[in-house]
Amino acid sequence: MAPRPKILFVDDEPAIRLTLPAILEGFGFDVRAVASVPEALHLITTEKFEILISDLNIGQPSDGFTVVSAMRRTQPTVPTFILTGYPAFETALEAIRLQVDDYLVKPADIQGMVEKIKLKLNGAKTPVPQRIETQRLVEIFDQNRREIIQRWLNAAKEDEQISAYRLPDHELTSYLPSVIEEIIAGGRGQEPTENPLKAAELHGKGRFKQGATIPSMIREARILQQVISHFIQENLLGADISSLIPDVMRIGETLQAYLERSIREYIHARHAVMETVLQNKPRSLLLLSADRELSLFAEYPLKHAGYSVTRADSRREALKLLQENFDGLVISHSILGDGIAEMTEFFRKQNPNAAIITVSKGRWQDLKVDTDHAISGEEGPEALVEAVETALTRKHLRRIK
Numbered sequence: 001m002a003p004r005p006k007i008l009f010v011d012d013e014p015a016i017r018l019t020l021p022a023i024l025e026g027f028g029f030d031v032r033a034v035a036s037v038p039e040a041l042h043l044i045t046t047e048k049f050e051i052l053i054s055d056l057n058i059g060q061p062s063d064g065f066t067v068v069s070a071m072r073r074t075q076p077t078v079p080t081f082i083l084t085g086y087p088a089f090e091t092a093l094e095a096i097r098l099q100v101d102d103y104l105v106k107p108a109d110i111q112g113m114v115e116k117i118k119l120k121l122n123g124a125k126t127p128v129p130q131r132i133e134t135q136r137l138v139e140i141f142d143q144n145r146r147e148i149i150q151r152w153l154n155a156a157k158e159d160e161q162i163s164a165y166r167l168p169d170h171e172l173t174s175y176l177p178s179v180i181e182e183i184i185a186g187g188r189g190q191e192p193t194e195n196p197l198k199a200a201e202l203h204g205k206g207r208f209k210q211g212a213t214i215p216s217m218i219r220e221a222r223i224l225q226q227v228i229s230h231f232i233q234e235n236l237l238g239a240d241i242s243s244l245i246p247d248v249m250r251i252g253e254t255l256q257a258y259l260e261r262s263i264r265e266y267i268h269a270r271h272a273v274m275e276t277v278l279q280n281k282p283r284s285l286l287l288l289s290a291d292r293e294l295s296l297f298a299e300y301p302l303k304h305a306g307y308s309v310t311r312a313d314s315r316r317e318a319l320k321l322l323q324e325n326f327d328g329l330v331i332s333h334s335i336l337g338d339g340i341a342e343m344t345e346f347f348r349k350q351n352p353n354a355a356i357i358t359v360s361k362g363r364w365q366d367l368k369v370d371t372d373h374a375i376s377g378e379e380g381p382e383a384l385v386e387a388v389e390t391a392l393t394r395k396h397l398r399r400i401k
Contacts, residue, residue: 005029005030005051006029006031006032007029007032008032009024009031009034010033010035011035041066044070045070049075051079051117053081054080054082056082065082079117081117083106083108134239136187136239137244148180151227155226156223161215161216161219162220164373174206178199178200182254186250187250201262202265203258204262204266205268211394213373213383214263214266214267215379215383215387218259283327284325285302285309285310286321287299287331288312288330288332298330298359298384301384301385302330305389310324323350324350325351326351328391329354330359331358332360344358355394356372357387357391358375359375372394373387373390
């Protein structure tokens with residue numbers, strides 16, 4: 001019987017140190033598990049191993065690289081793996097410098113981990129580890145356009161404000177291909193064209209017609225920035241370091257320029273219809289909230305913006321006021337709990353041309369109701385006024401067409 005491949009596993013978390021080695025042994029490996037850098041260094045100098053798996057932070061941040069460095073010096077043909085979450089920029093650079101073979105991302109994909117280990121064990125060993133093949137970050141973007149867009153779409157659908165657009169996927173993501181194309185073109189040194197600017201303008205005008213707010217457009221951009229940031233982190237080991245920093249800076253500049261142009265066109269589109277709307281601008285709002293904090297959050301900025309606000313702080317008051325006519329309803333999920341859908345439906349029947357804006361906070365954010373706009377209670381008074389203004393403007397424009 002062939003000897004089982006020997007793994008040195010280093011992690012200071014007791015739960016992981018007990019469970020993961022046992023799982024790996026079930027796949028036919030002989031695992032030595034230790035909890036500290038000194039223990040690992042002792043074993044590296046006294047025993048032979050086929051694989052090293054080390055947590056990135058063993059007591060102190062990036063201590064796992066100390067173990068990797070020791071293994072590289074003492075047993076240079078042993079494949080080394082760092083176990084961590086998505087690597088930060090600095091840690092990925094250090095991993096490249098030390099020629100770490102790969103990251104194993106927590107929570108560990110056991111099957112994927114075993115396959116990576118076996119691939120390294122079956123590969124030809126040389127005295128000096130092979131360098132990782134790298135390419136420009138923009139080329140990695142080019143090869144993964146659809147994945148980036150899909151990741152953004154998945155995240156956007158989970159966002160309450162963006163999901164309130166109620167748009168089909170192709171309309172929600174229609175502007176993203178032009179953004180990614182501009183990132184790729186800029187990274188390749190190509191001169192800017194009018195296409196991205198036109199796409200940004202169409203995005204801004206389109207979002208106004210679709211009932212988005214400026215804060216929700218900023219959230220779209222923030223989600224895209226987060227998706228791209230995570231994507232870069234996942235692919236740092238395969239990116240050309242010599243061009244990585246300017247590429248990352250250029251990506252940030254492109255996203256910022258695109259957002260600014262979109263918002264500018266959004267504002268232009270809104271101003272273009274404001275003269276018509278202001279002639280018969282709806283002013284009366286019904287505010288329903290049992291949460292005093294949310295109630296004050298909503299009432300003061302709306303009155304300051306010139307709206308006539310009638311407030312109800314209980315279910316009884318709400319039932320009475322819902323018999324009257326209003327131009328809009330601003331409702332906190334706190335007042336009615338599971339009955340909020342019934343109340344908003346009643347308001348719709350009583351005021352078919354009015355807008356409904358929900359303000360949610362904490363546990364109420366998971367409730368879904370028929371609404372023209374949804375806003376979080378943590379977003380600030382400007383976002384609330386913007387949401388009310390946009391929702392009422394859309395309703396009013398539909399009536400006068």
